[in-house]
Amino acid sequence: MANHTNVTIHRSWQDCVQRLLVRGLIVVGTGDTEYDALYDLLACRFIIPVGAAWPLRVLSFLKLTFLEGISWKITRRLFHIDARSSCEKKVIRLARQTPLSCAEIIKCVEMDIHRLKDGYDVLDKLYDDNDLNCDNFAQAVREYHCSREVITAVANLYLRQQIMIDTY
Template identity: 40%
Template structure:
């Protein structure tokens, strides 16, 4: 059994009445306060898709700087983030099945659509991850997506879509989702497909692997973030 983890939402710095700053993670427009240990682990998983061993490797690089703020084991901290919906996991008998289980129900948000989000993401890379300003600028330069990646970005800019919904759009050759009616017609135009079961229906789709890998590549190249609803 393979298991992969990643972070959802985006990081913001807030300021309290005394002028002190503190980190929050925003998921589905809701703010979640996190302690230093949670913030460190969330940062390790943000823009990464890792197994437990890889997550531990990234986390141990920050662990020494967290003393005396470590109050729980890595496993317990990870579980707490999962329960709060700030981290998600996917399981499967193969690497790809675990990847699809991880990404199928997550919503894809192009970060280029939000200047404040891009600014907050840039600050997170520089302040929390220790990325040099010059390197961070390079990462935020517009890259050249391939045809499938460009299709995903174009669709995601028109409507809030999960990876499974993007697969169905690819299967149907849909390119116009400019209205709610067109979204419903493209995704839920029959008597059995719902937002609850589309993830499972698309498991057998021909475009499943192609789209899922394209979504993962866009995420790893910091072109999109993942959002969770509900």
């Protein structure tokens, strides 16, 4: 884009990327394999489900169909929800209850925890070891049996625009 304008850029591409990283506008994951990089990228990020309540969805559907004159086929396709895998359903269900990082969701799935009331419940149930804290939690759950499945589910939900990822 800079080549098509008359603006002179004094920074290299690497400097621009580093500046965006420092400001938190982009993120990076590193590792020896694709999974390691994806885990590094997502483990400490928080999952926020996206979607409106069903009454709002129904009203929006009706408005588009009858008031805006958009065909039934198109509006039905717009409001269609993808079929989720069982792990994706667990991720969404847990993320709707209280803010959780991907690593915390991994531990919930591993320990078969279905219900978390609030942040205190998260601390009581997930940070049960005195050595666990927010700095080492992601590394502690990295080798859990379900970690690859949960990280894949989170990535798929993100790609299908059913969740947002935040750093809190």
